[in-house]
Amino acid sequence: MASSRAPPPDPWRLARKLVAMLWFGVACAFLLYFLRCCESEVTESFSLSRDEAPLGTGRYGERNGTVSVGADGRKRRKRNAGDGADAEGSMKEKDWRGARRLPHALIIGVKKGGTRALLEFLRLHPDIRALGAEPHFFDRHYARGLTWYRSMMPKALDGQIVMEKTPRYFVTAETPARVHAMSRDVKLIVVVRDPVTRAISDYTQIASKTPGIASFESLAFKNRSSGQVDSLWSPLYIGLYAQHLERWLAYFPLSQIHFVNGERLVSDPAFELGRVQDFLGLERIITDKHFYFNKTKGFPCLKKAEGSAEPHCLGKTKGRTHVHVEPEVIHNLRDFYHPHNLRFYQMTGMDFGWK
């Protein structure tokens, strides 16, 4: 009688099946990993080819149906009620979805004008992604190329404005042409402050790092007795705003350059922030509700810092006590800057009221 029992399984066949299944599993896992990993790179190379465009057209916002085109033709992310304060947090969660892009806006100066305060305040805006450090790309690291520069930028969603600040850009001769070569549409922001106070602030910082440095009074003049100012001494040279602006105007129209009043950034930060948000084509989200005046610091501070619930003032190197400078020297410098300031007011169409 024939047996009805099935023959025992062939161990080799079983092993081959198992190996094939294992390979299939490994291949699937690899494929999934590869797709996820490369998603941001695909977006990056996409935006790299769009270096000319001020706002790239990465696809994430579009896929979510959250991008609209504004009157200026720029794409904007639509914000839901409640978005804003926690937008940065949610951005961090979704960081892998963003793409690194070249900046759409630059704070190009001036040193000691209040550039850090402006950047810190702007970072509260959910449509701004700002690099914290100063990359010094256009003045020091230009040879590293735009790919390097782009890799320094924080990831941003479609419609978000990427920006950085390097105050030295305003005064370096080669920078305007280089910035223009990156993008003719980039928006430029300059925080200006009374050039005499700015020079003293600059010197105070230099002196804090240079023990034994000569006095401000002796460095400010080529010849103290004749009152001939040394306009090439860096703390004084930076304050020749009209001269520096002229170089930028050879490449960019005035309408593309926004001037922040450094004194008013201290006395009324919400006012200046409102103007900057308008200039950047952003909804006015940063308002006086975000600031309080810290009596100890003597400066406006943030009620809540970016990504935190804690109040935040700028560090010790911002808003420090200036070195004493003889009143007569201050008077001489005011006279020296007077015609330069008038020219600057004329060029910008703004009277900053420096004495």
Ligand SMILES: Nc1ncnc2c1ncn2[C@@H]1O[C@H](COP(=O)(O)OS(=O)(=O)O)[C@@H](OP(=O)(O)O)[C@H]1O
């Ligand atoms: N809110 C707030 N808190 C502190 N400091 C403030 C603020 N707003 C503007 N400022 C002024 O910013 C000055 C420093 O300017 P910068 O940030 O451009 O300096 S730097 O070039 O980056 O070194 C700094 O200059 P000094 O007062 O001379 O230290 C401040 O006057």
